[in-house]
Amino acid sequence: MIQELHFPWLETGILLPLAGAGICACLTDSVRAQKVAIFVAGLTLLLAVGEWLDFSMVGSFEAHDHWDLAQRLTGRDNILVIDELSAPLPALSAMLFLLTILSTLRTKLDRFSMSLTLFSESIVLATLSCHDPWLLIVLLSLAVLPPWIELVRRGVSPRIFLIHMGAFIVLLVAGRLLLGDAASGGQASALSATLLTVAALLRAGVVPVHCWMTDLLENATFGTAILFLTPMTGAFAVMHLVLPVVPVWAIRSIAILSLITAVYSAGMALVQTDARRFFCYLFLSHSSLVLSGLELVNVIGMTGALCVWISVGLSLTGFGLTIRAVESRIGRISLDRFHGMYEHTPTLAGLFLLTGLASIGFPGTIGFVGMELLIEGCVEVYPLVGLSLVLASALNGISILRAWFRIFTGVPLQSSVSLKSQFAERFAVVLLALLILGGGLWPQPGVASRHHAAKSLMDLRHQRAGLAVKSASVVEHGDGTSNSETQP
Amino acid sequence: MLTFAGTLVVLSPAVLVALFGISTLLRTTVGETVYSRCTAAAVSTGLAAAVWILVAMLLTDDRQVEVNLGDWVRIPAAAEHHAGEPPGSGAGVSPQISDEPHFHFTMKFMFDRLSIPFVIMTYVLCGVISAFASRYLHRDGGFQRFFLFLSFFLLGMILSSAAGTIETLFFGWELVGLSSALLVAFFHDRRGPVVNGLRVWSIYRLADAAFLIGAMSLHHLSGSGDFSGLAGQGVWPEGRVDVPQQSVLLVGCLFLFAAAGKSALVPFSGWLPRAMEGPTPSSAVFYGALSVHLGAFLLLRISPLLDRSPVLSGLVVMLGAVTCVFAAMAARVQSDIKSSLAFASLIQVSIIVMEIGLGFRYLPLVHIIGHACLRTLQLVRAPSLLKDYNSMINALGGVAEHRSAIEQSRYQRMYRFAMNRGNLDSILDEFVVRPFTAVLLWSDRMERRWTNWLSGENK
Numbered sequence: 015m016i017q018e019l020h021f022p023w024l025e026t027g028i029l030l031p032l033a034g035a036g037i038c039a040c041l042t043d044s045v046r047a048q049k050v051a052i053f054v055a056g057l058t059l060l061l062a063v064g065e066w067l068d069f070s071m072v073g074s075f076e077a078h079d080h081w082d083l084a085q086r087l088t089g090r091d092n093i094l095v096i097d098e099l100s101a102p103l104p105a106l107s108a109m110l111f112l113l114t115i116l117s118t119l120r121t122k123l124d125r126f127s128m129s130l131t132l133f134s135e136s137i138v139l140a141t142l143s144c145h146d147p148w149l150l151i152v153l154l155s156l157a158v159l160p161p162w163i164e165l166v167r168r169g170v171s172p173r174i175f176l177i178h179m180g181a182f183i184v185l186l187v188a189g190r191l192l193l194g195d196a197a198s199g200g201q202a203s204a205l206s207a208t209l210l211t212v213a214a215l216l217r218a219g220v221v222p223v224h225c226w227m228t229d230l231l232e233n234a235t236f237g238t239a240i241l242f243l244t245p246m247t248g249a250f251a252v253m254h255l256v257l258p259v260v261p262v263w264a265i266r267s268i269a270i271l272s273l274i275t276a277v278y279s280a281g282m283a284l285v286q287t288d289a290r291r292f293f294c295y296l297f298l299s300h301s302s303l304v305l306s307g308l309e310l311v312n313v314i315g316m317t318g319a320l321c322v323w324i325s326v327g328l329s330l331t332g333f334g335l336t337i338r339a340v341e342s343r344i345g346r347i348s349l350d351r352f353h354g355m356y357e358h359t360p361t362l363a364g365l366f367l368l369t370g371l372a373s374i375g376f377p378g379t380i381g382f383v384g385m386e387l388l389i390e391g392c393v394e395v396y397p398l399v400g401l402s403l404v405l406a407s408a409l410n411g412i413s414i415l416r417a418w419f420r421i422f423t424g425v426p427l428q429s430s431v432s433l434k435s436q437f438a439e440r441f442a443v444v445l446l447a448l449l450i451l452g453g454g455l456w457p458q459p460g461v462a463s464r465h466h467a468a469k470s471l472m473d474l475r476h477q478r479a480g481l482a483v484k485s486a487s488v489v490e491h492g493d494g495t496s497n498s499e500t501q502p
Numbered sequence: 503m504l505t506f507a508g509t510l511v512v513l514s515p516a517v518l519v520a521l522f523g524i525s526t527l528l529r530t531t532v533g534e535t536v537y538s539r540c541t542a543a544a545v546s547t548g549l550a551a552a553v554w555i556l557v558a559m560l561l562t563d564d565r566q567v568e569v570n571l572g573d574w575v576r577i578p579a580a581a582e583h584h585a586g587e588p589p590g591s592g593a594g595v596s597p598q599i600s601d602e603p604h605f606h607f608t609m610k611f612m613f614d615r616l617s618i619p620f621v622i623m624t625y626v627l628c629g630v631i632s633a634f635a636s637r638y639l640h641r642d643g644g645f646q647r648f649f650l651f652l653s654f655f656l657l658g659m660i661l662s663s664a665a666g667t668i669e670t671l672f673f674g675w676e677l678v679g680l681s682s683a684l685l686v687a688f689f690h691d692r693r694g695p696v697v698n699g700l701r702v703w704s705i706y707r708l709a710d711a712a713f714l715i716g717a718m719s720l721h722h723l724s725g726s727g728d729f730s731g732l733a734g735q736g737v738w739p740e741g742r743v744d745v746p747q748q749s750v751l752l753v754g755c756l757f758l759f760a761a762a763g764k765s766a767l768v769p770f771s772g773w774l775p776r777a778m779e780g781p782t783p784s785s786a787v788f789y790g791a792l793s794v795h796l797g798a799f800l801l802l803r804i805s806p807l808l809d810r811s812p813v814l815s816g817l818v819v820m821l822g823a824v825t826c827v828f829a830a831m832a833a834r835v836q837s838d839i840k841s842s843l844a845f846a847s848l849i850q851v852s853i854i855v856m857e858i859g860l861g862f863r864y865l866p867l868v869h870i871i872g873h874a875c876l877r878t879l880q881l882v883r884a885p886s887l888l889k890d891y892n893s894m895i896n897a898l899g900g901v902a903e904h905r906s907a908i909e910q911s912r913y914q915r916m917y918r919f920a921m922n923r924g925n926l927d928s929i930l931d932e933f934v935v936r937p938f939t940a941v942l943l944w945s946d947r948m949e950r951r952w953t954n955w956l957s958g959e960n961k
Contacts, residue, residue: 171957225953285942314605317577356690361529377673383575387605393718401715408711412704415683419700423690444527457575465577
């Protein structure tokens, strides 16, 4: 029997942006639509924070909504549940949506749809609270719609995005269907595990099936692409749909490929000449670091991965918003020349550097302790993996400063209009900067919370693995074979 | 009282960073005088506290004062499953929490015969340079930016010097690296300083990676990131480390790599003259005095490892000797004063490294202090060197004729080698950077072709 929250935070938080999306879709004035979206996203953030605080007070591993509407409608238990792992994620995602909407300049309102953004927010929040595998698959499929619609509206080919996302959904559905009895606590067959593993690799953008990410970032609006990627719902889906049921070889495959992706993407970020592609590889490198850490078999490494998850979400969103702000002034940013933006936007220059360095775990920022823990955990289990993490981090550091130099230094750009950053843009990125520095200077509460979540997850994994061993043993005894090879 | 003084040593530059950082973030219009006075106040406070600790240590004959500010991050231990265990073996068993910390990042500072001279030297030289820079950069557009970076550098140096744990040393080490790179690119409307700043940063990042791996490995081998734990029973420099021989060599080589990057030893020497693109005050304090000695400081701090491995000590001596010969040749042919001083610094740093490898501990420390003070003076006087030189020529009555004892053709070859700075940068570019980027650029082209084919578009 899981605990109950004191208010239907989860459901209200999901329905509110959905309603907001409907209202924005009816509005023809894009400025008014933005105001409505800011109001709705702000309220949603308050609800998400309230949910997190309420969950902390409840003090249990899992909790569901008060008056659980989803349960009443479907007759099934625990569809929308908040747990130790996901507790801060809705608040983080709600904040990312609010800040992205807030920092959208009026000149970009025609391209950046507020109704689709609020719809995405609703889907993301539902995904992060969903514990029902089939509903989770439906939500992950629905999340594909807003970027797809936007790509079509912009007149660019959505083929790459659709091929990858379509394959992801098909493989996930097939893998879950083939799971059969294993879905309720056992381990998957080889075919089912393979399908689920490939699905996980596709959604996480692991090399070599990562091209949809570069395509999305190059062709969609930057805001939409950031909001599709940075909440890292793919990693969440892998945690809930794939890792609990696939055998050790599949987990190791995902971990090794994630690690290769982290180093490869860090290297690729170094040679990019387009700022969006650079951001894509930087994000890919970091999200792969998180994914490889989540598959570690020790609590320290997993705590690190969960901390890095939060820090990467915060810092790379801030980083992306800064690039977006610069892009809205000078158009697509080419990194093969110097743009000299420092004189126009010194605040953005500072925040670009801060958020970029935070993402690589620079001392004094929120990512520092998380990265230390992740490396520490890796070195303990697989020393070579630890080395690769450090290498990826070093390369990312070089590429971030390279991009900073290319965008902000050089002969000052001559402009007949003011290119200074707007208050809303500064507010968005300064808020993120304060969180990054606050989390960096006072890391204990965040680390303790993530450590608790990691410990509970490890317990859960071991319990499931124990069940799998037990059921395998029963089956093999029934067949008259020895159980001496049932140890994974 | 000593704990209070130790806290003050670390806290004063941290407060300075916070003040300048907030001011920059909020874009407040704070005048030059405020910046200079704040820096002077922070430096004076920190210096007074450091001298206080030194006096107290001398009076009480206490050779090591530890200031433990507590655990910054602490994760309690749990009886968790390890990699080798079958997952099923722990099914249904809840981990037991014990009071023993499993991971802890302790904010611990150590004042001993190594750190106290370094801390005092840092405060004195940063104080002198900030006073010099407040006039040198008067009405320069980047005045505030310079002082912000200087405050980061000061904090980084103090954290590195007084670090009681290897993690704290890494914290400071990274801050020094970032502030150095940004100050090299200080005049950022020109391409040269920016390109050189990025090169310095790249070398630093690789050195930092080696440092981090070394630190993590040491953590596992010694079971502690504490320098007092690493040094065993004794205080610096008499500590003895209890780590297996082969591991000592591996970890030591990683730290040597990190020190080589930070102190511009061969093959990373190319960045030192490039770093002189920054404003003269920062060149003086960073590459003439403090930052360039940080590698030597690291080697002194991990001297128990060197004592344990003669092979490692031999490598240190060898690296110092090679760098010394290279720097001596390069220094003789430089055509600008700052590059000339950069290589002159490198000669001294490499001699210091050799001294460390040969087993000396106090001699390199004294050498560092003397060299840092002299080089700071030379670099801040560099702009008026021409006047000094002319005065000297007038006093001598002419330039003495230069005669070489070396055969002409060999002399020319050596001259070219020295003039090209041993082609170190070209070698690194040709054999490390170029193949690496070539592979990545090829991958990028293949990816683009693949996405074009998939999308049916031809971009």
